[in-house]
Amino acid sequence: MAKATATANANIALVKYWGKRDDALILPQNSSISMSCDGLSTTTTAEFSEKYRSDTIVINDEELKKDEKNILGHIERIRKLAGIQEKAKVVSESNFPVAAGLASSASGLAALTVAAAEAAGLSLHEKELGILARQGSGSASRSICEGFVEWHKGVMPDGSDSFAESIVRKNYWPEFRMIATIVSTEKKKTGSRAGMKQTVETCPFYGGWLRTVEDDLNIIRKGIRSRDFALVGSTAEANCLKMHALMMTTKPAILYWIPETVEVMHAVMAMREQGIEAYFTIDGGPQVKVMCLQKDEREITKRLLRLKGVQKTILCKPGDGAKLVNKHLF
Numbered sequence: 001m002a003k004a005t006a007t008a009n010a011n012i013a014l015v016k017y018w019g020k021r022d023d024a025l026i027l028p029q030n031s032s033i034s035m036s037c038d039g040l041s042t043t044t045t046a047e048f049s050e051k052y053r054s055d056t057i058v059i060n061d062e063e064l065k066k067d068e069k070n071i072l073g074h075i076e077r078i079r080k081l082a083g084i085q086e087k088a089k090v091v092s093e094s095n096f097p098v099a100a101g102l103a104s105s106a107s108g109l110a111a112l113t114v115a116a117a118e119a120a121g122l123s124l125h126e127k128e129l130g131i132l133a134r135q136g137s138g139s140a141s142r143s144i145c146e147g148f149v150e151w152h153k154g155v156m157p158d159g160s161d162s163f164a165e166s167i168v169r170k171n172y173w174p175e176f177r178m179i180a181t182i183v184s185t186e187k188k189k190t191g192s193r194a195g196m197k198q199t200v201e202t203c204p205f206y207g208g209w210l211r212t213v214e215d216d217l218n219i220i221r222k223g224i225r226s227r228d229f230a231l232v233g234s235t236a237e238a239n240c241l242k243m244h245a246l247m248m249t250t251k252p253a254i255l256y257w258i259p260e261t262v263e264v265m266h267a268v269m270a271m272r273e274q275g276i277e278a279y280f281t282i283d284g285g286p287q288v289k290v291m292c293l294q295k296d297e298r299e300i301t302k303r304l305l306r307l308k309g310v311q312k313t314i315l316c317k318p319g320d321g322a323k324l325v326n327k328h329l330f
């Protein structure tokens with residue numbers, strides 16, 4: 001069987017996903033909306049062959065331990081779907097720090113899905129790839145698609161209508177920018193899988209999240225279509241703060257922010273007071289992503305890099321969906 005290689009971008013959610021209604025199939029409690037980030041990508045090569053005696057996975061030059069059930073389970077899922085027995089070799093490289101809240105699981109699982117499905121001889125469309133990627137990591141379903149993307153929560157118990165699709169392609173709003181600030185490269189303590197489960201089970205405000213998230217989705221969808229930056233930025237920032245309020249009021253509390261996170265948040269708010277249009281969003285980690293328009297990207301980057309806590313910034317534009325490429329990693 002031929003080897004196959006795919007690249008996929010990370011995606012940053014404007015309306016977040018935090019909580020499942022089915023843990024095994026990874027079905028979310030609410031729909032979510034994100035942007036594919038062209039500066040944060042993962043490339044993965046996969047090959048199934050009789051010459052391999054067990055599955056080997058190498059991520060950023062490090063061999064994965066056998067207890068990494070998530071990725072191994074995903075390879076097994078693809079093997080079953082294709083009806084093959086051969087073991088796999090997978091090599092994956094990301095151009096940004098993994099497991100620090102920069103959506104590495106999304107780009108990683110999306111690239112793995114596209115590469116391994118192709119290598120296993122499956123021929124799947126975008127919707128099917130999204131449904132498959134979703135079962136590896138929920139947000140990975142969004143990394144299959146281009147530009148601004150909605151992951152529909154779906155209502156079917158089998159998950160057949162819980163998939164992602166583009167709202168608009170990357171060229172619809174090419175001026176939109178997401179500046180990822182790196183404030184720490186340490187591995188986070190609470191993974192999203194365990195964290196969101198704790199929130200659904202123990203957070204007293206989860207009902208309030210579910211009651212208001214439909215409004216956020218409608219506003220952001222409309223804001224993207226009309227390219228209304230202030231509407232999208234302000235709604236996305238408020239949605240992020242609402243999600244972190246859930247995390248903090250989960251038992252035991254989940255606090256992803258470190259002092260440097262808060263420093264960037266204040267700086268973004270101060271920029272707004274000075275008339276610079278910038279908004280922030282934060283995921284399951286300490287990094288802050290700053291939303292702005294192309295016209296302000298240089299000034300905002302300069303100001304962010306002046307902050308004590310900011311180690312570096314990565315500029316992202318609306319990017320592609322996951323795709324096959326010709327250059328293999330082994």
Ligand code: PMV
Nearest residue numbers: 013016017138139192283284
């Ligand atoms: O798909 P996961 O398990 O990596 O969870 C993603 C959760 C957040 O990044 C916090 C929110 C989101 O919608 O991306």
